[in-house]
Amino acid sequence: MVGAGLLSAPAVAEITKSHAQGFIVRHEVVVEADPKQAWLALISPDKWWRKEHTWSGDSANLSIRPSAGGCFCERIPEVDEPGRFTLEGSVEHMRVVQAYPEAALRMIGGLGPLQSEPVTGVLTVALSTADTGTRIVWEYNVAGYMRYEVPVIAKSVDGVIGLQAAALADLLGPVAGLNAAPARQPMPETLPDPAPVSEGTAIKVEDAFGDLAGD
Numbered sequence: 001m002v003g004a005g006l007l008s009a010p011a012v013a014e015i016t017k018s019h020a021q022g023f024i025v026r027h028e029v030v031v032e033a034d035p036k037q038a039w040l041a042l043i044s045p046d047k048w049w050r051k052e053h054t055w056s057g058d059s060a061n062l063s064i065r066p067s068a069g070g071c072f073c074e075r076i077p078e079v080d081e082p083g084r085f086t087l088e089g090s091v092e093h094m095r096v097v098q099a100y101p102e103a104a105l106r107m108i109g110g111l112g113p114l115q116s117e118p119v120t121g122v123l124t125v126a127l128s129t130a131d132t133g134t135r136i137v138w139e140y141n142v143a144g145y146m147r148y149e150v151p152v153i154a155k156s157v158d159g160v161i162g163l164q165a166a167a168l169a170d171l172l173g174p175v176a177g178l179n180a181a182p183a184r185q186p187m188p189e190t191l192p193d194p195a196p197v198s199e200g201t202a203i204k205v206e207d208a209f210g211d212l213a214g215d
Contacts, residue, residue, distance in 0.1 A: 019150070020150065022143030024139065028136070029169040035102040035128075042125060042168065045072065047171060053112060053164070054074055055074055062074050067099050070096035071094075072094040072095070072109070094107035094109030095109055104126045105125045107122075108120065108122055123138070123161075124139045124140075136169070
């Protein structure tokens, strides 16, 4: 896994839309790899997804089955040690609804703390040929009722998606001059579910994303 200080930020990164119950974030990178290489890397999240954004703390437990109905899943290994034993578990991060090799991967699901909220999130990762390699565009469209303040959670999710896009770009070789270096962001150790709140009370997003919510 590439260290946070080496990650290359997307050439284009923005919250493209925000409204009362949702938001859209978009990131774009250009890499030296061809579309086939980029596709094979994209569907192998164990090679690039940042471990700080897993439930098990190990990216090696991640996998994507690139077919309709397939799972972007994480294995929670069993623990068998003196004084402690747990069974193996699992997490479905997202479900694949479109897998078009070398062109697009579309998945539905709430990433991280959004998993506990009744929202729908659609993540589309589109690949296209660029003069210098492959352009990879990420768009995460989230809508529905959530107990977070939308402007705050949108900013945090934008940062997290950007880190994954940058990690994939680093694996494939970002094109020099098109991807600027990002500011380093402290990573939380866990992503706890938000605590119950009364109507009209916003949940602090830092409970789930740590300092990523800061200015």
